[in-house]
Amino acid sequence: xxxxxxxxCQADPALQLLLVGPVEASDAxxxxxxxxxxxRVRVLTAPAGLRRPGTPEPDVNRVESGVRTAVLxxxxxxxxxxxxxxxxxxxxxxxxxxxGRWSGVRRPALAAVLPTAAGRIVLLDVGASVDPxxxxxxxxxxxxxxxxxxxxxxxxPRIGLLTIGTERGKGDRLRRSAPGxxxxxxxxxxxxxxxxxxxxxxxxxxxxxxxxTDGFTGNVLLKGLETAYALTRPPNPGxxxxxxxxxxxxxxxxxxxxxxxxxxDIAAGIALAAGLHRRAAVPAIADLIQPQPAAQDDLRGGx
Amino acid sequence: xxxxxxxxCQADPALQLLLVGPVEASDAxxxxxxxxxxxRVRVLTAPAGLRRPGTPEPDVNRVESGVRTAVLxxxxxxxxxxxxxxxxxxxxxxxxxxxGRWSGVRRPALAAVLPTAAGRIVLLDVGASVDPxxxxxxxxxxxxxxxxxxxxxxxxPRIGLLTIGTERGKGDRLRRSAPGxxxxxxxxxxxxxxxxxxxxxxxxxxxxxxxxTDGFTGNVLLKGLETAYALTRPPNPGxxxxxxxxxxxxxxxxxxxxxxxxxxDIAAGIALAAGLHRRAAVPAIADLIQPQPAAQDDLRGGx
Numbered sequence: 001x002x003x004x005x006x007x008x009c010q011a012d013p014a015l016q017l018l019l020v021g022p023v024e025a026s027d028a029x030x031x032x033x034x035x036x037x038x039x040r041v042r043v044l045t046a047p048a049g050l051r052r053p054g055t056p057e058p059d060v061n062r063v064e065s066g067v068r069t070a071v072l073x074x075x076x077x078x079x080x081x082x083x084x085x086x087x088x089x090x091x092x093x094x095x096x097x098x099x100g101r102w103s104g105v106r107r108p109a110l111a112a113v114l115p116t117a118a119g120r121i122v123l124l125d126v127g128a129s130v131d132p133x134x135x136x137x138x139x140x141x142x143x144x145x146x147x148x149x150x151x152x153x154x155x156x157p158r159i160g161l162l163t164i165g166t167e168r169g170k171g172d173r174l175r176r177s178a179p180g181x182x183x184x185x186x187x188x189x190x191x192x193x194x195x196x197x198x199x200x201x202x203x204x205x206x207x208x209x210x211x212x213t214d215g216f217t218g219n220v221l222l223k224g225l226e227t228a229y230a231l232t233r234p235p236n237p238g239x240x241x242x243x244x245x246x247x248x249x250x251x252x253x254x255x256x257x258x259x260x261x262x263x264x265d266i267a268a269g270i271a272l273a274a275g276l277h278r279r280a281a282v283p284a285i286a287d288l289i290q291p292q293p294a295a296q297d298d299l300r301g302g303x
Numbered sequence: 304x305x306x307x308x309x310x311x312c313q314a315d316p317a318l319q320l321l322l323v324g325p326v327e328a329s330d331a332x333x334x335x336x337x338x339x340x341x342x343r344v345r346v347l348t349a350p351a352g353l354r355r356p357g358t359p360e361p362d363v364n365r366v367e368s369g370v371r372t373a374v375l376x377x378x379x380x381x382x383x384x385x386x387x388x389x390x391x392x393x394x395x396x397x398x399x400x401x402x403g404r405w406s407g408v409r410r411p412a413l414a415a416v417l418p419t420a421a422g423r424i425v426l427l428d429v430g431a432s433v434d435p436x437x438x439x440x441x442x443x444x445x446x447x448x449x450x451x452x453x454x455x456x457x458x459x460p461r462i463g464l465l466t467i468g469t470e471r472g473k474g475d476r477l478r479r480s481a482p483g484x485x486x487x488x489x490x491x492x493x494x495x496x497x498x499x500x501x502x503x504x505x506x507x508x509x510x511x512x513x514x515x516t517d518g519f520t521g522n523v524l525l526k527g528l529e530t531a532y533a534l535t536r537p538p539n540p541g542x543x544x545x546x547x548x549x550x551x552x553x554x555x556x557x558x559x560x561x562x563x564x565x566x567x568d569i570a571a572g573i574a575l576a577a578g579l580h581r582r583a584a585v586p587a588i589a590d591l592i593q594p595q596p597a598a599q600d601d602l603r604g605g606x
Contacts, residue, residue, distance in 0.1 A: 164522035172433040199526030219467035223502030232535040
């Protein structure tokens with residue numbers, strides 16, 4: 001985390017960091033920074049939670065406490081976005097509680113971006129919602145479509161449903177019932193549902209720009225492919241997206257890094273969060289997903 | 304298929320092929336073979352099923368009919384093993400019906416072998432059983448352990464359960480209940496359950512030799528990783544296992560190739576089936592899984 005925060009500060013001279021966590025970590029960052037840069041870094045010490053001195057394992061309660069403190073800092077306007085490599089479940093539930101969920105979103109989605117032979121692909125959910133029903137998959141299809149349109153400037157993104165064969169009757173219970181729900185869906189940003197895709201299509205990118213799946217399958221596939229690309233090479237070395245996921249469906253910019261993220265991954269996660277905030281991506285996605293209040297439409301001159 | 308069958312014949316001078324399918328395909332193979340080799344190839348024309356002339360799509364009924372005919376040829380002793388790139392569901396159900404399931408095996412498992420940074424890993428199930436319960440995962444753990452011991456000569460294989468995080472409470476409903484069942488399991492061949500693994504561990508091979516999961520997740524991960532390795536390179540180029548899966552739990556040697564298998568893949572699948580038959584792997588795996596009848600033990604001199 002320290003290494004990643006330093007890299008992010010050095011790479012982005014306009015970045016301001018609010019560090020949330022133990023004093024030792026923030027001290028290490030402040031010492032390593034040029035004196036001129038120290039003014040860009042503030043520190044918020046997280047409540048310590050239960051300590052387990054003498055054990056090498058991370059202290060889950062302490063990490064979760066840090067996540068809650070960081071999300072509250074965004075909710076209270078002390079920060080514009082949160083980047084967490086803490087417990088995913090704690091991050092998702094803290095964010096939903098402190099920042100609120102968008103209207104119609106019961107289960108927020110974690111969306112990851114993977115390199116493909118054709119460019120890049122949005123894969124969601126990758127761990128926020130492990131036993132979803134068809135309606136959750138449908139909302140995640142809408143969230144993924146809006147994210148691809150806003151963050152990747154994609155016109156009419158192609159949305160695919162991940163399954164294990166395109167013949168009729170293939171797939172598990174959820175996948176046998178979901179295609180009908182997705183096909184009937186009103187997708188934002190001109191997106192269209194292009195049908196069933198398989199694991200290979202997440203690597204080639206040939207059939208879809210956004211791939212929808214449950215958080216269990218998505219997380220397994222994401223960790224498998226990211227590790228495969230790290231050990232070999234990405235299918236498209238010109239365009240390697242950050243190894244970080246964005247939480248969609250909550251009222252703020254929340255980026256989740258792996259628990260085992262490297263300094264590079266943390267820096268890329270911070271850069272992703274900063275970039276999304278600067279282009280006001282999350283409000284733009286929310287506008288595509290949620291029905292607009294009439295007054296807001298009027299202010300826009302009816303466009 | 305024609306290309307793969309030819310390659311298999313050329314690579315293995317002792318191989319005898321029984322081709323099951325349309326006459327045009329077998330004619331193409333017979334014409335391409337040296338006259339001396341033609342005696343090694345016999346042809347069994349599959350009942351044609353419903354034809355759909357003029358459409359470029361494969362005729363599912365015709366393919367399934369071919370699978371049934373091929374499996375029956377093994378059941379009736381006309382062939383020692385079957386290799387199919389037809390519909391997986393039809394292959395599994397035809398094989399279970401015609402060859403019988405082993406005692407205690409309600410759901411046979413499709414096991415694939417993937418290259419890892421550490422060597423190779425057995426992943427199962429990869430598509431035979433998409434909504435398994437904990438007992439099915441437990442039987443698949445036993446089948447995978449026996450396969451790794453017999454086919455890979457592994458002493459005391461390490462068995463892992465695929466999930467999305469090793470902290471308590473992670474995973475979906477199935478994965479939250481299954482670890483207890485697996486930990487209490489009597490595994491064959493000195494295998495031991497080593498706990499939860501994640502998608503990255505299927506690439507590194509660091510934590511387990513056999514990874515157990517449901518057929519939906521396993522199929523998605525298999526197709527993703529195989530395509531990633533094909534587009535980039537395998538994590539261990541010295542040892543690339545065949546892109547084919549073996550059906551475990553039925554009374555015969557059944558190898559399943561992708562519907563979109565290349566000639567190389569088909570040839571590798573045929574070589575896998577021939578190798579498993581020659582070392583009597585399937586009966587050896589069955590012996591490890593099923594309780595031995597007393598009379599058979601006596602014949603072995605009590606060893």
